[in-house]
Amino acid sequence: MRNHLLTALTLLLFSLAAAKTVTVQPGDTLTRLAVRYGTTPQALLQANPGVNPAKLRAGAALRLPAVPARTWTVRRGDTLSLIAQRSGTTLGALLGANPRLNPQVPLQVGQRLALPAPATARTATTAVVRTASIRVNAALPVQGRVTTPYQAAHPGLDLAAPTGTPIRAALPGTVVESRFDGQTGWGWTIVLDHGDGMSTRYSHNSANLVQVGAQVKAGEVIARVGSTGNSTGAHVDYRLYRQGQAVNPFSVQ
Known part of the structure; x- marks a missing residue:
């Protein structure tokens, strides 16, 4: 019994130590934070009891909910669009999960990408307007x-x-x-x-x-x-x- 308690306590301490916190920026909302960090507003509220989503204060620290990490290792022939399709997400959600990724720079074989949480991927999919009739190749205006x-x-x-x-x-x-x-x-x-x-x-x-x-x-x-x-x-x-x-x-x- 004592060994079981020690094991449970160890796992709890490890989980708390590994939990990540983020700082609320001016203009942030729970939805914006959820999209940025690959989670959902509901999960953020559960991880931060007592937080009032209508009164987020810039500079406040929020704990991100613990979710299993999902990653993708780039293979030969992979593109961002193809990775998004194969992993069941959208290009916008994929870029949101990798904020330092420049979509104008070619991917490298062996490069690891973070995949958004499944709930975030489904939310992003419903927000996309279908544009099958458009046939253009637009570049992003800045490398940011x-x-x-x-x-x-x-x-x-x-x-x-x-x-x-x-x-x-x-x-x-x-x-x-x-x-x-x-x-x-x-x-x-x-x-x-x-x-x-x-x-x-x-x-x-x-x-x-x-x-x-x-x-x-x-x-x-x-x-x-x-x-x-x-x-x-x-x-x-x-x-x-x-x-x-x-x-x-x-x-x-």
């Missing part, structure tokens, strides 16, 4: 980390990068907006029209470098990363629209 993936409450990507980082056009197009949008909180914003009902928006910039009417090429620098408007840190809020409806940039093939 995804701090907020595409979801119903935030139909775009937040890509964090240092202030002044170049923002590049995802596709060739025409500048139809280049202004400071203080009414909606976008801050310095650029909108490009790519034709066929498709457009992209780049917001919270520190500086806009192109004027309305300019023709830009894919990859051309159009602005610089900032934190203007309703923003809590340097990033670009990148959104892609089809016929006026926001779609997940990672679902566009």
Whole structure:
């Protein structure tokens, strides 16, 4: 009996020592934290009894729920889209589970990727807008980390990068907006029209470098990363629209 108690106590202490805590950032919500760390809001509440989800305080420490680690070892021929499909998740959720991963850099054989929790993967899947009719190859506007993936409450990507980082056009197009949008909180914003009902928006910039009417090429620098408007840190809020409806940039093939 004593041995059983010692074993249970050892396992409990090991679990507590291995538990990870995270610091709440300004603007964080339980949903945003759950997506970022591959869990669910319900699991976060269970791991942090007494926390009021409506009154999260910046700087507070939250314990992440203990979940079995899921990883993927990159094999020859693997791509991020293929890994997401085979592991039953989405590209947005996969990138959210690997915030330091740059989707524009080729994967290396033997590289290990963290897989999002199954519940997170299913949630992300329901948030994706089907875009089977779109046939384009859009690049991300900055080489930054995804701090907020595409979801119903935030139909775009937040890509964090240092202030002044170049923002590049995802596709060739025409500048139809280049202004400071203080009414909606976008801050310095650029909108490009790519034709066929498709457009992209780049917001919270520190500086806009192109004027309305300019023709830009894919990859051309159009602005610089900032934190203007309703923003809590340097990033670009990148959104892609089809016929006026926001779609997940990672679902566009």
